[in-house]
Amino acid sequence: MHICLSDGWGGLEMYPARIIPELQCQGWEPHGLALSGSRVADSMASAGIAPLTVPSRGRALLQVGRILAHLRRHAIEVLHCHKSSDLRLGALLATLRPGLKLFFTDHMGVTRPKKDLYHRWAYGRVTRLFSISEATRERNLAAFPLPPERIRRLYLGIDLAPYSPQLDSAACDALRRELGVPAGSVAIGLPGRLTRGKGQRTWLEGLARLSQWTPGFDWHGVLIGGLTAAEGSDEVYVASLERQVAALGLEERITFAGFRPDLPRLFEALDIVCVPSRNEAFGLTVVEAMAAGKAVIGADSGAIPELLDTGCGRLADPESPEAWAQAMEALGRDDGLRRRLGQAARARAVERFGMSAHVRALTGEYAGDA
Template sequence: MRILHVETGRHLYGGAYQVLQLLRGLADLGMENILVAPHDSAIVSEAAGYAQIHPVRMRGDLDPRLPLEIRRAIRSNRPHWVHVHSRRGADWWGGAIANALGIPAVITRRVDNPERAAVARIKYRWYRRVVAISSAIKEILKKEGIPSHKLVLIPSAVDTEAFGYPYPREDFLRRFQLQPNHLAVGMIAQFIPRKGHHLLLQAAPMIMEAFPNARFLLFGKGPLLPSVRRECENRGLDPFVRFVGYRQDLPRILPCLDLVVHPASMEGLGVSLIQAAAAGRAIVACRAGGIPEVVRDRFNGLLVEPGDVGGLAGAVNALLGDPGERRRMGETGRRWVHEHFSPGSMVSKYLTLYKETVSS
């Protein structure tokens, strides 16, 4: 059976990383995957062993070549299903084209920013099922007028075994210019407004006052990176902050951190949070979007209200000052992720979904 996937993201971040895991899992079960993706995207090379690649040369999400390429890929491959994983163009065209060609289509919604109800109803009418990666997103889709019978909850997943091989302590310290007494606080997120980097920098002086040995490791890339760098300099935080970019060795780094912070004001679910929990790290995050479905307050981390700088600093300080509680939350989170966010479970749910769309 053949599934044609559409993923237009250029970086192997949250959504594209989930698509890669799905392709791998489906291929292991004998499914045939076709991937429509930008020719210069990271997923193209990573997915080559699990899918036939249909590369697209496109300048952006609204490039008129995209619908033509989606149509060409469907007509030439005649898949049993079309699965659209992206928004801003692909979501509009993918379902409509598949429907016109008589192929059932499903779409996965990964973000929690609302759309106008009229727009959502038109766009999703062509899809047999709309997958939400969190209950928060599912509720948003209901409010946008998407019929309940179309909605399916399938959370994102991470390979927990990948986080079982951390760098030796000395190696980790050397890589990030840290001293043995430093407390490493990590934030793993794209540099975009809703992730809350500026909030962390505002809280940093209060954290440093209580823990002068705290050091902040900021992972990721994005358009706000220059702005965050400037704010870091203006606040005199340069000696205490490391901008470490996108790291493919993140599974070996995460278990070495003392704490993970995620002050996002909007979040569909938060793959980096699932990864942090899989690595056995306690987490401080904001009570926004699907975050509470991964970080349960006082269970595997602490939750604060979005935008609450003092609350964020207080929660970080509480856990930095209590290594035993950090360890307890870390172990609890690791078990929680293994039970609820495994790749095998995600792949199985999607496979069931595909079969249901054909029967419907």
């Protein structure tokens, strides 16, 4: 049973629904526990399971008897939590029903020690803690009251199939026009939530430098991500980005595309994908762009350098607009280089970050000895 009692919507919340189909393909019977009316509950239902729901995190603790009965009825032996706050429930269930295996994925990357009495109790019941990169594992080893052998690095995976090219040239050109990309321009995209820490400000400053340094270079920037709080973005921050675009004189060269459910197709319309996030715990967008065969520029911080190297992408300082301008110009002026990097990136994504391999490694842990 995957437990995710969150009313938010991001990579953490999307994870259970993303892996449910592959769990079923590999012979497992996945279950879910989510908040009533949450997008997590809806996503689990869309993925093919009917989750058990509770009205709130607090009520989940009060309904522990109901949850235990559900576990017994369905012979559930594995619990997997995705928010640290859900470990209270997971640890309680594991305490009341000895023999349950409890797993936790640290999707966010812990930032402070968790070794007080409560955390020693809760994490003491965790069978295995998954770090989604080597960068986060180093922090996990320092922060959590667990021995090293119970903290494993397990990279996330994606379904590779949707990222294979599907558009013919006419459809791709039509999509570029929809995004406001002029014919003949290099389309430079930045996908992701419009929130602080994702690096949009540095990227826009880099594009302004690019415009100043190379006035004859035709490019167009595309910001892809929800523009409202309901779509996971910070509306105050979005407004500040719009003001920044105006102040930099880039209104005609930047498109705010908003939330797009067809991100794999948008990748086909882009020439370069940028991910300037300062401290990614993993970098799922990087892997998605790699799977789409795109030339990627990522921040040289957090976990992104584990995904990209000079053979399949480029890295730039997330605090340096100049570094981003230089990297974007170098790739923008060399379509052969973009093509070679994209082919190498696709090959690496297939080799290392497919969903099937991720779920096989995950279920191997589920089935292993505690």
